[in-house]
Amino acid sequence: MNRFAAIVGIGQTEFSKNSGRSELQLAAEAARAALADAGIDPADVDGMITFTLDPSDEIGLGRCLGVRDLGWTARIPGGGAASAATLHQAAAAVLGGAAEVVLIWRAMNERSAYRFGQPMVPPSGGVVNVAGNGTGSLLWCMPFGAQTPASWEALGAQRYMQAYGVTSRDLGRVSVVQRKHAATNPAAWFYGKPITLEEHQQSRWIIEPVLRLLDCCQESDGGVALVVTSLERARDLKSKPVRIAASAQSIPGEVEVISNYYHGDLTVMPEARGTARRLYQRSGLTPRDMQLAMLYDAFTPQVFKQLEGFGFCAQGEAKDFVQGGNIEVGGLLPVNTNGGLIGEAYIHGMNNITEAVRQLRGTAANQVARAQHALVASGMGGAILSNSLSPA
Numbered sequence: 001m002n003r004f005a006a007i008v009g010i011g012q013t014e015f016s017k018n019s020g021r022s023e024l025q026l027a028a029e030a031a032r033a034a035l036a037d038a039g040i041d042p043a044d045v046d047g048m049i050t051f052t053l054d055p056s057d058e059i060g061l062g063r064c065l066g067v068r069d070l071g072w073t074a075r076i077p078g079g080g081a082a083s084a085a086t087l088h089q090a091a092a093a094v095l096g097g098a099a100e101v102v103l104i105w106r107a108m109n110e111r112s113a114y115r116f117g118q119p120m121v122p123p124s125g126g127v128v129n130v131a132g133n134g135t136g137s138l139l140w141c142m143p144f145g146a147q148t149p150a151s152w153e154a155l156g157a158q159r160y161m162q163a164y165g166v167t168s169r170d171l172g173r174v175s176v177v178q179r180k181h182a183a184t185n186p187a188a189w190f191y192g193k194p195i196t197l198e199e200h201q202q203s204r205w206i207i208e209p210v211l212r213l214l215d216c217c218q219e220s221d222g223g224v225a226l227v228v229t230s231l232e233r234a235r236d237l238k239s240k241p242v243r244i245a246a247s248a249q250s251i252p253g254e255v256e257v258i259s260n261y262y263h264g265d266l267t268v269m270p271e272a273r274g275t276a277r278r279l280y281q282r283s284g285l286t287p288r289d290m291q292l293a294m295l296y297d298a299f300t301p302q303v304f305k306q307l308e309g310f311g312f313c314a315q316g317e318a319k320d321f322v323q324g325g326n327i328e329v330g331g332l333l334p335v336n337t338n339g340g341l342i343g344e345a346y347i348h349g350m351n352n353i354t355e356a357v358r359q360l361r362g363t364a365a366n367q368v369a370r371a372q373h374a375l376v377a378s379g380m381g382g383a384i385l386s387n388s389l390s391p392a
Contacts, residue, residue, distance in 0.1 A: 004391065005091035006234040006241040009038025009227035010354040015189050015345030018112040019221035026223035027056040027107035028064040034225040035065070039238025040101060045227075047072040047099025049090055051082045051348065054106055061105070072099040078380055080296050080341075081271075083349030085381030088247035090228040100229060106350045107223030115219050119147040149298065150216060152261070154207035157301035159266035161210065164316040168212060171300040172200035173322050175214045175342055178297065181329065182339025185365040189218060190343045215300040217341035224350035226357075231389060242360045245373070245391070246283035247383040250274025267316070269302075272309025275382040279375070280311075283384045287311040291371040292359055293333055294352040296378040297340040303327075306377055307335075329366045337366045349378045360387040 011033025013019070013026050035042055042065040048058045052075045062070055074089050076082035083106070090102040110116055119142065146152055160166065179195045182188035195214065203213040234241035252270040254263040263270060280286055287310060295306045304318035312333055313321040321327070327335035338344045338355035345351055356374040358364040374385045 003095055004231040005094040005228050005244045006231045007087075007226055007244065007357050007385070008229055008234045008237050008239060008241045009034040009036070009040065010225070010357050011035070011037055012187070012224045012347075012351060012354055013107075013222045015187065015220050015222040015347070015351070016111075017189075017219075017221060019109055023054075023107045023109055023113075023223075024056045024060055024064065026109070026221070027054075027061050027105050027225070030107060030223035030225035031061065031065055031103055031105050034103070034227050037239050038227045038229075040227060040229075042066040043068040045101050045103050046070060047090070047093050047102035049074045049076070049086050049093075049102060049104050051075060051079075051086075051106055052077045053079065053348075054108070056105070056107060072102075080298055080349045081378050081380035083296065083353065083381065084247075084376050084378040084383055085249050087226075087228070087244060087353065087376070087383045088249050088381055091244045091247050091383075094228060094230050100233070102228045103225060104228065104350075105223065105225040106348050108347070109221045110346065111219040111221050117148055117150065117216070117219055150206045150211050153299045153301065154210040156261040156266055157210050157299070159261075160301060160305065163267045164319065166304065166319050168209065169197060169201060170319040170323070171215055171304070172197050172212070174297070174300040174303045174327070175200050177322070177328050178336050178340045178343040181337050181366050182343025185338050185344060187365070188339040188344040189220065190339060210301070211299060214342075217298045217346045220345040220347060222345055222347050222351075224347045224354055226350075226353060235389065240361045240387075241389065242357045243386045243389055245285065245384040245386040246279045247381075248275045248278035248282065249381045250278065251380055269305040269309040269379060271380045272306050272377065275377065275380065276310045279382055279384050285373060285384055290333065290373050290375045290384075292337060292356070292368050293335050293375040293377065294337075294356045295335055295340075295375075296349045296352070297336055297342055298346070300342070302379070303335065306379070310375060310377060310382075329368060334366075334368050337364060337368060352376060356385050360385055362387075
């Protein structure tokens, strides 16, 4: 690639369990903060992208911000899998000439207004976790009691755990590390609240014998936004840009977004493998070139499968990799240094991307020394971010 896109602005609200304001207001607050961080006038925004699940529409948000002429919009399906995929789509729009300044946002009152951990109808309509067109795979799950993300994750993860001797204590080590990171991150909901492995083991079962309460991400209120533009324009803006060295998506056949127990080998995450292959080919980088990884952690088993799928350890070795202290700050590959979705907040993975930007700018609460390249991944999407403005 002779041209690159870059993240030039990040913004977020506080993370809470009851924001006390609308999701549109959360989106506007996060977006204004991101544009201010970039030093870009809202009138210059000509592209916008979010999740299909986000209830704030482009026209309404644009009116709130003062967007003058919106020339490109997109929405990404797939729940949390959409988070890193938004970067891929935004970069493609900028490099393809469809837009010059793309605003990405995600805002939700996912704790106070509705709860993704339960099958219910949110205020915006539709049934959470059920495909609305009547043909989704989840309609084969709901009548038989598999009605929540935790139940779908447990069905897929149990085979992996059996194959490689992974125990609840092994999974708990991920939660302990991420709560450790959250405890020293003032923006995290669990700031100042680390846990021990024994506390993890004493937390109640959600889906026995796989997921305990502390294996699960939070339900949070809040908003996150990012601004993407060309690297050429980024050089002259207010804040240090972070180059998108490569971005990718992968949606293999016979794979579902979270009820992912239809494909042939449940011990692997094929979408992570497909994303990884494209990222490393497009960037010329390898897993050894990453100084940190921000991995989608709705549930602890997903961290194990992504560590293996993105090539940071061999198949079946994630439990040993984690036990060896490698995913802590100061370890071989610090993971989710903000506390992740388990420790900081669950804004559908978007807050993991803003943390990667802070790390590469050198402004993170739990700063990784000499951070140059960061992987951000959400299973079906991913990006390699770099603090170097040159591909050399």
